[in-house]
Amino acid sequence: MEKARSAVTNFFGRVPLTYTRFSLTPQVDGDASQVEMKLADDDECGESTLGDHVVKHREGHNQCKSLCFKILGVVLLFFIGFLIGYLSHRGRVASQLSSNNVIIQQEYTQEDEAGEIVGSDTPNMLYWSDLKPMLDKKVELLQFEESITNLCSSTREAGSENEVSSATMVYNEFQAMQLDKVWNDEHFVTLQDRGSSNKVELLKSQDTEETFTSMSYVAYSASKSVTASLVYCHYGRTEDFDALRAKNIDVSGKIVLVRSGNITFSEKVRNAEIAKAVGVLIYPDPSDFTFPTSGDQEIEAPFGHAHFGTGDPFTPGFPSFNHTQFPPSKSSGLPQIPVQSLSSKDGTTLIGKLDGPQGCPDGWKGCKLADPYKIKLEVNNIMANKKILNVFGVIKGFDEPDRYVVVGAQRDSWGKGAANAGVGTSVLLKLAQMIKQMVKEGGYRPRRSIVFASWSAGDFGAVGATEWLEGYLSTLHLKTIAYISLDAAVQGRGSLQVSGSPLMYSIIQKTLTEVSDPVSNNDDRLWTKVQSEDFLRPLSISDPAYPFLAYSGVPSVSFSFIKDKKPYAYLGTAQDTFDNLKKLVNVDSMCRAVANLAGQVILRMTHDHKLPLDFERYKNELRKVPIQLVGEWQSLKQLDLTVQWMNSAWGDFSRAVETVKNNFAGSDLEIRPVLRSLNDRVMKVEHSMLSPYVSPLDTPFRHILYGYGNHTVSALIKHIRLQKTNKELFDKDLFKNQLALLTWTVQGAANALAGEIWEINNEF
Template identity: 40%
Template sequence: MAGPINQARAKISKIFNGEPQSYTRFNLAQNTDGDNSHVEVKLSGDGEEEMDGTEAGHHGASNTYTQKPLHNYKKVCYIALAILIFFLAGYLIGYVTHRKTDAGKLPGSEGVSCTSVQPDKGKDEGEIVVPEPTLDWSDITSMLQRLLTSDDFDKKLSEFAMDKHEAGSANDEGLATKILNIFKGLEMTPWYDEHYVQLQVPSSGNRNKVFFDSEAIGQPTGYLAYSATGTVLGKVVYANYGQIEDLKYLQDVGMDLLQSVALIRAGKISLAEKVANAAKYGAAAVLIYPEHANDFNGSTELYGHVHFGTGDPYTPGFPSFNHTQFPPAKSSGLPKILAQTITADMALKIHTKMGGKAAPDGFQGNLRGISRYFLGSENDLVNVTVNNVLTDTKITNVFGVIKGFVDPDRYVVIGAQRDSFGKGYAKSTVGTCLLVELARAITQMKKEGFVPRRSIVFASWSAGDYGNVGATEWLEGYLASLDKKAFTYISLDGAVVGGSEFKASASPLLYSLLKETLNEVKSPDKQATLLQTFARNDFNKVLEEPMKMQDGAYPFLAFSGIPSISFRFSDTTSSDYKFYGTDLDNKENLDIATQQRLRDYCVSAAQVAGQMALRLVHDHILRLDVTSYSRLIRKHVASINGQVIQLTHAGNLNSPLKSQWLITAAGSYGRAASSLLNDIQNSELKDDEMSRNINDRIMRVEHNLLSPYVSPREVPFRHIFFGTGNFTVSALIDHLKNPKKEDDDLLRNQFALTTWTIQGCANDLAGDVWALDNLI
């Protein structure tokens, strides 16, 4: 009511003193979350005493007036009182009317993006407080089910299917523009970022070649990006799938791999792992071919990359924004040997000419026309030439956001790869359709009354086929802030590649949420839940596969420390789709793999991703289960302690080694997790500040499991449970299983780094410094 009173006072002042001197104050309040700034206009009467002419800045000016006769004084007072009553009555009528108007609005119907906003210019000043969500969880899931339909996916799959959309190409950029326009149409405040990255492609005028002795085997069109270049002549050795156990077998039977050309069939492990393994055993080149006699024709070309890492390998640890210049550097994951794909027909020509020892039963393959495989002899010489070239390529990532009302600066990211070497129907088209359909559905939910507490960011990545380049460059560009704001990443890459199994790879923090979701979402046939249908109520079957480096969620988890998940409806034979990297990754083959029910599996996949995201932005407390890491830590510490006891009894250590402090650190984490649960149970969760403080403690867990003792530039995947390097728990366990007395200092360093990483995570989870466990 201060406004009308001050206006009345101004009227009285005008009557007695003539025109009053006043000032207007402009306060520019910048929104730190990146929204447009707004101007707040306040008059001098708003909570402040009126300033006289000197105080207002009119120095030296005198205020004069002519005194009126005394007999007019009462008349003036009556007029002033009448004016005051008039303004008070008007204010009360306006206030009541304004309240009734606001009471009739649905929460979120105006798309407000924060807890309170300043009213438009000309309205009564004050804050519009966003009400608490009025929809319960069953309302939200029912709404999502209604808005995600099989028919909609049919349309989107047809709309986004393309023959070729390699990263940086015109088709890739065209898809980026289409997605950006969709996000604009949904009023999602879209944006994009551009990166200039080094991609390796075949030379346009100098083809890659393969010869057996002097006979030309072929000039393949398919290739492996980031191979070393040049020419190698060496004996050919058949190395099965190129797994470590395959190469160790060859070594054990006397096959010398030094300076050899390893002939390897696709499958089991990534192309990059095959090349890295062969390099460890001294091979000079690798030839990889697809081998599925009943699925591929002999001329099917295979494409991929062999960077044992993610992102642009020529800016390791740095973002590739706008040709940013860094000292010349290369990722340690770049191979130093040649790598090339060949067709099944080319592989058949080589196998039929090979001699030497007969391959074991486990090495027997499926190439038509070969009854027995051989490992190769000293006289079987193959010449390989790789002429790939590096190109500086602009790629574009596209984003849209549905903003939260309470904590808009905290968000879950849902992402999908957009590019592909070929048609990439299962690899990228399905994921892109899932992305835009989820964006459409959740945007509509918000219009119908859904009030998310936190935000959802939708991301379309480019250069995924080159090793998650677009996603990794974005993570590198915002490394300092993403782990504090993004609390989960959900990957949609390869979400539907079959219809017989459901598999997921995830941070332990997301296990409980995933299980709850699978117990709510119906299977494509609508007869039971996904948990009942695909896990037979044994949830551990879903989590049998650890997250791999080629997984779209891997850099988020192992590089940035963001709880992440990828999942897939897959075949019983393999979680990897056999047509990846070929032109046979098309609608026809995916329809066969899903029993002609692709669109129904798309709906189920969208429900899984959508319900997980909605639960994460709906509840007061994040659905990230910190106790899951208690179990994982205890399991690994028990294994380590058992190995230490065995080594001590066997006398295989130069000096005593004890697990005491590691066990204590594990206990500290368990107590901190239990303490957090107790804080949640005893807190008023409707207190936004209290909930935010608790959620911040939860969000830091994954990031605190990135080893602080190694550089992200030198060792990008620093997660002690999911990363790669000597600092990881798996490396410590492997070292204990095969100890070398000369590595005693390394072993103790591994022990210390593991201990203090876990203890540091426990300390931060405990909260305030006075709540810490001081046993160490």
Template identity: 30%
Template sequence: MKTLSPPRMSSPPFLFLPSSHSTFYSTLLSFPVHRSLSLFSPSSPPFHFSLTQIPSPSDPSSTSFSLTVPTFHAYAHTGSVRAPLTYAYYGRVEDFDKLGSLGINVTGTVVLARYGKIYRGDIVKNAQDAGALGVLVYSDYEDYAKGEAFPAGPWLPQSGVQVGSVFRAIGDPTTPGWSCTAGEEECERVSIEEIVRRGDMLSVPSLPISGKDGEELHKAIGGQVAPDDWRGREGAPVYRLGPGPGVVNLTYIGNETLRTIQNVFAVIEGREEPDRYVLLGNHRDAWTFGAVDPNSGTAALLELSERLYKLQKKGWKPRRTIILCNWDAEEYGLIGSTEWVEENRELLTSRAVAYLNVDSAVYGPGFYVSATPQLDALLIEASKMVFLITYLHIERLGGGGTDFAAFVQHIGVPSIDMAFGDGYPVYHSIYDDYLWMEKFGDPMFQRHVAAASVWGLVALRLADDEILPFNYISYATELKGNAKSIEEEAAGCPISFSPLYKSIEYLKTAAVNVNAEKQALEEKFWGLSSRKDKSKVRELNDRLMMTERAFTDREGLSGREWYKHLIYGPSKYNDYDSKAYPGIDDAIEEAKKSNTTDAWRFVQHEIYRVARAVKQASLVLNGGLT
């Protein structure tokens, strides 16, 4: 049977910047070969689902529908299963716990779960852990069709399906922690069997399906009525928990094969510090047309490259090197960016000033930013200079959903991810196209311009400011607030957060001192700076840059060793969810389940480990040996 390759936009040439190059990696990608789903219900004839999204005839993109990817889960397990259905709400750990408390056993069933709360790979993993034989994940109308469907409105049509990966790690599955360049004759790889054994690829088949198909399956599920908050929209069939009596036959055959991916870069070399890098990144691969994800970000990146070229034509050259990065294979598991970071780990660790990511530049209204805290003040200042930004929402970079992950969570580079809007209902479906963007995402395309503007302003400050505009007082304040939150969650437990609070105070003192040092040096710039002063500036900038690295630990998070950052990381149970102190949080969750002395001792160990990292950060910021 013929395998179908996801459409990939040709590599953008960064038309306006002459210094560009590409890197190529050999990576394991996943393609659908065969998919089928049939329902057998005692009261109805067999029903065979088409598993096809239906384009609107009035949408110009409908003429290209044949080029789009079939609905599938990348890296899903190849297999066929016939089993009764059970309903598991959003497929979270707590949802399966709720089913257990209600006496519902999902072992030996096919689980029907909704998109909308956690990463799809974690939905399948949770169902697998509960004993399910297969998983169907659908877009419930209550979540994705709350108004008029596209093209009349912005909401997901009945046949809309969210395609995506269920790979539960980051980077090429066969080279965890290292890279393999294309054409490399001898390259160490792990087998698919080992990837499955680690739990990064799953051992039960799964498929994404539409809201319409989800409701059809609900009609075939009997048993207890689902809890009130688990039910669908008004007029939906009664949601029940099962198992059965409806039985489904789910078949998925995939093809995992080595393919070459291509990252594209444009470099503007710095005039004074060419060995210090300010990196801006966006990915270009898309499951379907990708007007929002990622092409709104790619458009902003190309717009920015033109503006930088015009500055160069006027004689400008940045103090530090600016690198524009266009990543491949992000949708599969952040593969392009991760392979590049892993290949260049040591140089980036010693030279990268910051990484600024824009995945999808525009979803809709409102400007949302996730960042490491020392960049908060810079973001606020830059956003005030862009007319369309009236309010700035700043969150943290804990989740693993896009290309900043390798930079901040693996090697500790200060990072930012920014976008207009906070999600959109046609995500990863064929309806994410130009017409949707033109009608609902950004009708005047002003948000695209604004996104490129704030992206560029932040980059120019980081590339041109004599002293890096980092403020670690914000970091210390954030760490203290996070410590209080997690301490409250563990109230009454036999652990102490005192070591962590003490280290945070060290960091706050160091941050105050370094701000005073910055101010003193900046005052000298009004006169002629001596060579000695320039040396001091370089040394101070190195401390500001390297402090973030100190929050990483070579051993990584327990059970998730690739994630080295001890302050910010994804939730163990939801790759999209951001967690402060993820190692402590994971340990507390496990200790609450087992409630053993050893488990609580391990929680205390994690607290000490984070406290040591925070103290190391304060020492780096101070710049002196003890």
């Protein structure tokens, strides 16, 4: 640049330059200087520099030099003019794009199997206003009944021959669609089969009055036989056990009877173990569920699992790939007490043996088994090593193929699993086929890749998905933009339940305002079914999308249509057949709504320049932490602590959010490195909510807001409240450690969002 400036300056004659031959020291006139070293007697113009011809040389030299500078000046002027015109044109284009809210996609070409270029005649600009109608039109043509019927013609328990056959079918379907890449990964995992002698006996004075048996079971139950009195504990929630404790009813050494629903089987069992119960019985109460036909009907014993976690509990934190050796280990979430499920009829029979509502929490029909009755619970489930297959297909992005959206559904089911797995798998296949057609025939060029995943062993606690996450834990969060779960998406035809990360808030809300309600006659939008600003609920441990969020730090979402805010009665039972599902809903119309909803989210994520992740939402979520701590001001004051440092960390996060917003607003998003850098900062937000101070082996769900363990916000607040409720259990040093590490996790999230270390301006 200095040489160019000097050349221009000399060309216009602003500052004269002089040179000293054979010298490295410049002669300076004014503020400009040059260095010239002559090592030859003849210059480039061919003039002699010896004897009496010195003057001629200087004249010739000056003429040559002047000519060179003039040529250089013309070139510079041409370059400057070109640059001004180019920048002006880019400014007009950027302004036009901003005003019209469109996204330009570059024209790409690809070779067909014969090596010829195809796709070059497709438009190089695709507007969302063109893309959405294209999606709507294709969704309206989708038919699902035949697909679900074929998928659900038999049971598909994970690792069984039928389930392997269904994996092969999905693989072949992906291949037939000509997806860019189709593959599978296999895992060797430890599941649990039902024991042949599982039973529950109602004893009266040591004699068996009634025996309850079922073909269903609860996976990962301890194999034991216990005999004890029975205590009813409603849904088995923490507050239900607290209600019993408030009535001086002790469950220690007792078997507890709980209703299914509200929380997972594993959470019910975990709460029972904490209360020192020796066994758990779980039954479905008909009043909690939606039936295909009116009237209360019997619900068969549901299948479930009691592992308080996800993945293979005998390789916690490790992927169960073949030929990989692991030390003997098991998850701390495995129960040590026996668990069995009952039918609604058997559960009602036991409820009838309770001693009445006297002395029980309000609204309960009873809470203790009347004398002289007792329960004998015997479980002999068998551990089994099985090979499972996850099947994948990908449509590669044309701009950023190494960034991708993952959409998945479990394939296995303990029964025929129409609602449980058939709907999700069918929608997954139709979405892959439809979007591939849009790419091949409709000219859509996804900016980023789309991975379609068919998981195995979902019924046992998202085993297939978690093992895959464990295998790629160090890299997935850097590449995966979001995960969309299709599992159990149709359980009714009324309200819509949505669970997910706050980062998914805006895109889901926007999509719900654009997708028609499948049961409305007035072209209402799905957003009318939500009718709440807090429509996006936190993911629970039972949700298939949960490990993506709480274990891997990937923004995730799942949704399901239900009726009267109640789940489908036959979910997880042998009654979950396609015939029963057809009695509940119009399968085609409901599945089309699911495909449209998921499809729009996928296309938005892969179409837009700027990732549609609502990173501002975490500013509001994290603000609740110091507010909750302020509510415990007196307890903090006794410990000589304040919320100053947590407020400071939250403030830095808020400033980082504003910085990124301003960077997006002030940057030319057509410059790929700039766009990619900003999007990557947004992608770090979810993963930065995983505590770096706990081990993924011992505490896999490290998310500070939605995980489990002492590192979470809920654990911190619960601990400080012991100052008021049970001071003997309060550990001052533990609390200080919790507060410090939580504060630095929030501070780390702020630093990750802020960008490069020289851009960080922490205000401690």
